[in-house]
Amino acid sequence: MEHQEDWPVWATEAVTIVDADPGWHDKGIQEANELGLLLSSYGVSQIEHIGSTSIPGLAAKPIIDLMAKIHSYEQLPQIIDRLAEHRWSFVSPELDGRSYRRFFVKVKDDRRECHLHLMLDDESRWDKQIIFRNRLRERPELTAQYAELKKSLAAANRDDRESYTTAKSEFIRRVLDE
Numbered sequence: 001m002e003h004q005e006d007w008p009v010w011a012t013e014a015v016t017i018v019d020a021d022p023g024w025h026d027k028g029i030q031e032a033n034e035l036g037l038l039l040s041s042y043g044v045s046q047i048e049h050i051g052s053t054s055i056p057g058l059a060a061k062p063i064i065d066l067m068a069k070i071h072s073y074e075q076l077p078q079i080i081d082r083l084a085e086h087r088w089s090f091v092s093p094e095l096d097g098r099s100y101r102r103f104f105v106k107v108k109d110d111r112r113e114c115h116l117h118l119m120l121d122d123e124s125r126w127d128k129q130i131i132f133r134n135r136l137r138e139r140p141e142l143t144a145q146y147a148e149l150k151k152s153l154a155a156a157n158r159d160d161r162e163s164y165t166t167a168k169s170e171f172i173r174r175v176l177d178e
Helices: 023-042 076-084 124-138 140-156 161-167 169-177
Strands: 046-050 064-070 088-091 102-108 111-120
Touching (some): 023 046, 023 064, 046 124, 064 124, 076 088, 076 102, 111 124, 124 169, 140 161, 140 169
Parallel strands (some): 064 111
Antiparallel strands (some): 046 064, 088 102, 102 111
16 A cells, blocks of 8 residues: 555545535535536536535535436546546545445645545435535525534544544434434
8 A cells, every 4th residue: 555655645544524615505516516517428417516615504524525426437447537537536446445435536726626436326425415405505504513613523533634534424314314
């Protein structure tokens, strides 16, 4: 396995939460449309803006998260090459640690700009992502609770993205179980 000091700058970027930006909505649409054009010939059928930047008024890491469906990963090498032409870096499943997806990061000036979670059509996490997003969009009190949690976790886990993400799990499960 590669040593962390060999990783690109964006791979170890600190967790930073910023106030909600109304422009994230349009940026999500723009990126989804661009990905649709780039990936439709590979069987990508649906692209959704997910994550905190898809929820109006929610403080977030300023990274647009997108999720796309695909029938199989058979053409993954071609997809990796196609996206690389447009500043998307592939994160191998071994480094990503999440077998349910193939993960890409769009980078600008050594910083994460967007994430792409490429999932198979029948992946159960797809629906969970949509349900979580929609519940926060519909329930401002949950959005406020999540914002406070994210800010405190970012302060406590500034240099550990994985711990930050893991620490949000209980809140996410609670929202999904409602």
